[in-house]
Amino acid sequence: MLRPVTAFMIVLGSALAHPVLATQGTVAPVKVSTELTAPIQQAVDKLQAVPGAYPAVSAVIVQGNAAPWVHIRGRLKADQAAEADADTLFYMASQTKSFMGLLGAVLDRKGVLPLDTTLSGIWPQLRLPAPADPHRITMADLLSHQEGLTTDTLNNVTAYVRDIPAAEYPHWLETETGTRDPGFRYANLGDLIYGAALETRTGRNWHDWLDAEVLQPLRLDHGITSRPSRMSPGRFAWNHQWDGKAWHALAPKPDALMHAAGGLFASGKAMAMWMQANLGSAGAGGALEPSDFARAQQPVAVAHMSDGQINCDGYSLGWYSCSYKGQQALMHPGSYVGTVSVTVLVPSAHAGLALVVNSDSAMEGFELEVMKAFIGLATGQDGEAARLDAVVAAFPSRLAKTVDKRARAMAGSRADPSWGGWSWTPGKEELEACSGTFRNALFGPMIVGTASGEVTADIGARHLVLKPARPGLFAATDGTLEPAEPVTCHPDDGTIEWRHRVFRR
Helix, strand or coil: CCCCCCHHHHHHCCCECCCCCCCCCCCCCCECCHHHHHHHHHHHHHHHCCCCCCCEEEEEEEECCCECEEEEEEECCCCCCCECCCCCEEECHHHHHHHHHHHHHHHHHCCCCCCCCEHHHHCCCCCCCCCCCCCCCEHHHHHCCCCCEECCHHHHHHHHCCCCCHHHHHHHHHHHCEECCCCCCCCCHHHHHHHHHHHHHHCCCHHHHHHHHHHCCCCCCCCEECCHHHCCHHHECCEEEECCCCEEEECCCCHHHCECCECCEECHHHHHHHHHHHHCCCCCCCCCCHHHHHHHHCCCEEEEEECCCEEEEEECCCCEEEEECCEEEEEEEEEECCEEEEEEEEHHHCEEEEEEECCCCCHHHHHHHHHHHHHHHHCCCCCHHHHHHHHHHHHHHHHHHHHHHHHHHHHHHHCCHHHHHHCCCCCHHHHHHCCEEEEECCCEEEEEEEECCEEEEEECCEEEEEEEEECCEEEEECCCCCCCEEEEEECCCCEEEECCEEEEC
């Protein structure tokens, strides 16, 4: 389930070395060119007509100082009538990193948290697994994924279970991280650590800093939020998965899971303003210094991600730097269970595209092809309409393969002999022995009980349904189209085991 590196990035491969910076004052048409918008609109509308593609889509294009093109269609939740519009909030997942990179540049300029600050400058007593050296790992390394550390657990906990307070980070960095080869490797960990370091240094969390230094100055705070509880529930698009016959709707992320590497909801209207600010359009982003955008967009890490057509060989403080048909672009994708998004900027054409759908139905490949087509269309390349036609035509087959793969994975898991043939029907005493509150230092409390005839477990924001399999073993599902996970109850010693972690009564 966890996607610390999005499938979108795996489809493409990693990042560059050509500086691509925001420009100022380009003269633009009154309206975004239909040569740019018409092929994109045709593609997203045709795809939406395919059963199982997506309930809602938000496609936004900016071009110079023209009024943005905002094309939003579909339902917030597949089984309800409410329609999405320009103010609908879609989860942007890893696109949060572009905002955190700009915040890092602003706070560096203001001297609040210089980007050359090291981890030892934040936590003097921090000890990391060798050869990682907290005296050498800087804030810039964290925001450009060059910190040299790796973890599965911290990514998983923050994305699906609970917020990890800044004060806990030194302990978990010492006990839950390993080392990797030096250089760039995309993951959530760097931004997570940066957010904790910022709070440790200043006493204010990253949410407050982002609001005050980026969202409010750019007039984005009404359309972009890291705290969904502060917005009307009716503004949010739900995430969705398709099982081949019906949609499975997943509720919007709560505040507790909005972390510094993937913690923003954004509207189409606000994403237009965000792109214009990054492109230096007149009247957008004047509250920040041009040098802030330049610093955030300048590649500082070399990586290697290519599918033979688009080549991303650099990463800045939150943007991939890519080339397609000789044209330079900045981009960042985002994905989470039930949603996929991407923003791409073409500075030479003073144009940008933000595309998000509220499903994960084989969307990464589609959005990759749309991204290529947009760069080509914005710079006058041939053959891009045909590219879009081809990816739309191929989509039903791609979706069928995705559905089949998921179904086979779930069926294969269910047939696994380790479940013991699903023969266990626990009695009242057995259920009581496995019920109550159990605690684990990293994941927090697990509350196990029965409701409406089901055994359930709540771990932070995670709600699991536990189906008895064989004595002491439950199969845990969370409403997503993912195979069940084992949860083992040991009543004799008052413990429950989940994800190789022991929870004690």
